[in-house]
Amino acid sequence: MKRRNFLKSASIAALTAAGTAKANASAHAGRPRYEKIKITNVKVVMTSPERVRLVVVKIETSDPGLYGWGCATFNQRALVVKTAVEEYLKPFLIGKNPDDITDLWQAMYTSSYWRNGPVLNNAISGVEMALWDIKGKRANMPVYQLLGGKARFAADLYAHAGGSTFKEVEDSVRSWMEKGYRNVRAQFNARKGGTYGSGNFDPKKHPNLPPETSLFEPQVYVRTIPKLFDHLRDKLGFEVNLLHDTHERISNSQALYLGKALEPHELFFWEDPLPPEGVNFFETLRQHTTVPIAMGELFNNPNEWMEIVKEQYIDYIRVHISQIGGLLPAHRLSNFCEPFGVRTAWHGPGDNSPIGHAAGIALDLVCQNFGVQEQHIFNQPAQDIFQGCLKIENGYCYANEAPGWGIEVDEELAKKFPWRGDTSFDYFWGQTRKPDGSIIKP
Numbered sequence: 037m038k039r040r041n042f043l044k045s046a047s048i049a050a051l052t053a054a055g056t057a058k059a060n061a062s063a064h065a066g067r068p069r070y071e072k073i074k075i076t077n078v079k080v081v082m083t084s085p086e087r088v089r090l091v092v093v094k095i096e097t098s099d100p101g102l103y104g105w106g107c108a109t110f111n112q113r114a115l116v117v118k119t120a121v122e123e124y125l126k127p128f129l130i131g132k133n134p135d136d137i138t139d140l141w142q143a144m145y146t147s148s149y150w151r152n153g154p155v156l157n158n159a160i161s162g163v164e165m166a167l168w169d170i171k172g173k174r175a176n177m178p179v180y181q182l183l184g185g186k187a188r189f190a191a192d193l194y195a196h197a198g199g200s201t202f203k204e205v206e207d208s209v210r211s212w213m214e215k216g217y218r219n220v221r222a223q224f225n226a227r228k229g230g231t232y233g234s235g236n237f238d239p240k241k242h243p244n245l246p247p248e249t250s251l252f253e254p255q256v257y258v259r260t261i262p263k264l265f266d267h268l269r270d271k272l273g274f275e276v277n278l279l280h281d282t283h284e285r286i287s288n289s290q291a292l293y294l295g296k297a298l299e300p301h302e303l304f305f306w307e308d309p310l311p312p313e314g315v316n317f318f319e320t321l322r323q324h325t326t327v328p329i330a331m332g333e334l335f336n337n338p339n340e341w342m343e344i345v346k347e348q349y350i351d352y353i354r355v356h357i358s359q360i361g362g363l364l365p366a367h368r369l370s371n372f373c374e375p376f377g378v379r380t381a382w383h384g385p386g387d388n389s390p391i392g393h394a395a396g397i398a399l400d401l402v403c404q405n406f407g408v409q410e411q412h413i414f415n416q417p418a419q420d421i422f423q424g425c426l427k428i429e430n431g432y433c434y435a436n437e438a439p440g441w442g443i444e445v446d447e448e449l450a451k452k453f454p455w456r457g458d459t460s461f462d463y464f465w466g467q468t469r470k471p472d473g474s475i476i477k478p
């Protein structure tokens with residue numbers, strides 16, 4: 037383009053831009069950008085399209101048609117969370133300004149005096165995420181934009197592979213690789229259908245154990261898992277990132293053994309080797325293995341993670357976002373971890389609603405120290421209830437670009453998937469036992 041023509045088009049462009057800005061300014065003239073509104077109602081919606089008990093909170097406002105959704109799912113004690121929201125938080129929230137997320141969070145958190153428990157943290161999270169949804173809708177932006185915008189185009193996911201023979205696990209990993217996934221968590225259970233542990237439970241051989249027992253033999257487990265990864269690396273090579281979850285079920289010395297034995301397999305990370313009560317052992321564990329360690333699925337209290345993060349005893353923090361109180365606490369945790377080289381891998385199971393997953397993905401997109409994201413693919417009824425579930429392609433999860441979380445809950449359809457009356461499901465975690473009958477803590 038000749039210089040004279042360039043100047044002419046540049047000046048036309050400048051005039052057009054100025055005209056557009058002027059038109060926008062006049063459209064906003066004479067009225068506040070955000071009118072002050074109030075919270076008018078808080079309700080809990082419970083639904084179970086995938087067996088687990090999803091708990092989501094809806095906050096309605098004085099602006100007609102403006103409301104928000106948040107995740108408060110604590111599958112094992114869902115009714116207690118519902119009571120906490122409806123009987124304690126709702127009366128406090130009615131009439132408050134939903135824009136004041138930070139103040140409302142601090143007031144809810146502090147008002148119980150005793151704090152940092154899973155029930156109240158989930159209740160607060162349900163409210164807090166709903167407030168972010170409202171704020172996003174008021175700003176006409178997805179929530180990740182309110183946190184500073186994208187640091188990456190999508191979140192790299194890890195998928196779950198499992199089987200009751202090494203060949204089955206290999207085939208399962210391979211099926212994810214063929215779908216384009218770069219990261220796969222591999223679990224083995226000699227018992228058909230299981231994904232954790234190593235026991236092949238025959239009730240006749242253990243007549244003293246309750247029949248609902250999930251038998252776990254820690255020593256057999258730590259001996260078996262390195263052989264599983266020998267097989268997987270032999271058959272699949274080293275290109276795929278392999279992960280493994282111990283689910284907190286072994287002793288300190290068994291963790292040392294397994295940490296050393298898994299070094300040659302170059303895992304992407306080794307998840308939850310010890311229970312939260314065992315955080316004091318991470319200093320020793322760190323000194324004995326080069327395997328990257330991921331920890332924190334069961335954490336509720338900042339005191340559980342502060343030491344192991346600042347001392348750099350772990351490589352990945354993987355808390356369950358609603359269990360620590362919602363988006364703001366998780367964002368603060370991520371920022372705390374960044375200078376210590378600890379990356380995020382938020383817990384992403386099925387007992388986390390699509391709203392909870394959307395909050396995790398928002399953080400994955402904006403946090404510089406994102407590591408990897410656990411995947412859960414919701415079944416069709418769940419996707420029909422939660423319209424706007426995030427898109428997954430080639431092992432990447434993409435944000436929903438609609439304002440707020442971009443997810444609308446079909447409340448009428450949700451009622452068609454009520455909770456099952458199966459209380460024994462609540463006690464699943466308390467039925468994993470050693471052969472001598474003692475319970476193993478996850």
Ligand SMILES: [Mg+2]
Nearest residue numbers: 281307308333
């Ligand atoms: Mg886990």
